[in-house]
Amino acid sequence: MRIIVVSQAEKNLLEIARLLRERSTADEIDVVAGTLARLQEPRGAAVLLLHQATLDSADLEQLEVLSSRNPAMAIVLVCQPQPAEFLLRAMRSGVREVLAAPLDPSQLHAAMRRIEDKLSASNRSLGKVLAFISCKGGSGATFLGTNLGYALATQENKRVALLDLNLQFGDASLFVSDRKPLATLSHVAQQIHRLDASFLAASMVQVCPNFHVLAAPDDPAQANDVKPEHAEQLLQLARLHYDFVLLDIGRSLDAVSVRALDHADMIFPILQLTLPYIRDGKRLLGLFRSLDYSRDKIHLIVNRYAASGEIRLSDCEEAFGSPMYKTVPNHYEAAAASVNQGVPILQLARTSPVSRALLEMARTLVGDNAEESRSWLSRMLKRA
CATH class of the missing domain: 3.40.50.2300 (Response regulator)
Structure with a gap:
């Protein structure tokens, strides 16, 4: 300049x-x-x-x-x-x-x-914010969010940040890296006056050159250090420097996670085809309606899907009154090995049906993003 x-x-x-x-x-x-x-x-x-x-x-x-x-x-x-x-x-x-x-x-x-x-x-279009939230504990939201981030970064060559907003019990960085975080979300919140692109990058775990994770606080007591306005500042900065900003919301909603969800372009409630998940999923969607989130912002994902299960996919869609956005097949051995070793499943078991589902979802998201950009450009050209 x-x-x-x-x-x-x-x-x-x-x-x-x-x-x-x-x-x-x-x-x-x-x-x-x-x-x-x-x-x-x-x-x-x-x-x-x-x-x-x-x-x-x-x-x-x-x-x-x-x-x-x-x-x-x-x-x-x-x-x-x-x-x-x-x-x-x-x-x-x-x-x-x-x-x-x-x-x-x-x-x-x-x-x-x-x-x-x-x-x-x-001079830069804003990155898309994707939020992953469990309909019930153990749904696999953290696993899907972290591994999708890795797929977007390595297979689609996108810059990806993941913010672990499960403030009391978050462990997202452990799903894709064995590196101990040098800083956490609470450290960043305590020094929010220093927040810029360099400080944010230095506070994150680098999983690979294009994929960075900001870890949740080490101590549950440090969750109180993070305020809703901190989450907003982080998102505003992150989406300037990353193509995709992924949020691991965790199980419970609080003022911080709701503020983050307000800024999300897409929210992915993660469920499994059992009655407790469907029941809690419907409660969660009712809460989203009370927050005035539009239906096209919510995209349900069925994890550990097996066509032979007692509850059919069509039954689930009828219960929710909408189609499922994606299904991720059940391949417990590969997913468990990935989590236990802290290695992305694409590295460990690229031919796994779970890996294929994540790759297909990454391609879909990148395609949707490109289509939105083209639509925006077309509208601008028509006005000119």
Whole structure:
């Protein structure tokens, strides 16, 4: 990106340019010695960085004019510590970041990262959020969510994040990795002020280059550290940087999981073809109706399906009044070995019917995502 640095002090000008070039050799750095009056129209600039010890009303008015003419340009101001009233006026004039002089290189780099993230967001479609929730304990929701994430990442070449929102008893990372998490969701929540793409990635278990898992808290007591607003911030950031964001909700619903479900594009209740699962599944769907979730957001999946079972698939569909989205065959030996070893079933038993079902579901989801993108583009072209 193109960055214009303006400063009356040549020493400061050269030092800031050096710091910016050290941060990224891909950026184009232009320097202007003097005040804003020396600056020509900054067309094409992504960032205007003004280093000026003090500013008056005329300077702020000029910044406001520059901001209105170049709405996509981020203005960063480096100045001596100022009172809150001045900072508010600066923000109203279009200033995106205010950094204290003398300049701390780490603060400069962090500000540039935040600006890059926002620029990337404006040029990138948001990732799809998929939530997996058990109709009853032992349904296999965690197994399906984690292994589907692996299939999307390795077979469809998508960037995938999985957030373990089973705050008290979550163990999603253990299903696909033997690595001990360096951080958990509660650690991220405790430092939510640091949240950016780099901090999030560093807090996750890397299952493979395209698949990252943010583990649930180690101690059930740490579940209280995670608030609904934390889940919302995490989702907003994650869907900017991943094609798919998977949520392992767990068995119970609380304020955090409901806030996350509000942002989900698709919710997958997982059940099996037994009466207790069907009964609890109907209760869960009733709860979703009370939350005003639309029917096309809910997609039922039957796990451990066997055509020879006492309850037929058609009976289940009649009970719910809707078709099942997918069925995953019963292959207990392969699934149990995968869980016990912490290895994705696609690695361990690629020819298993469970693996084939997960691959087919991944292809369906990627196809649906591509179709939505094409539909959106078609609508835009028709308007043009």
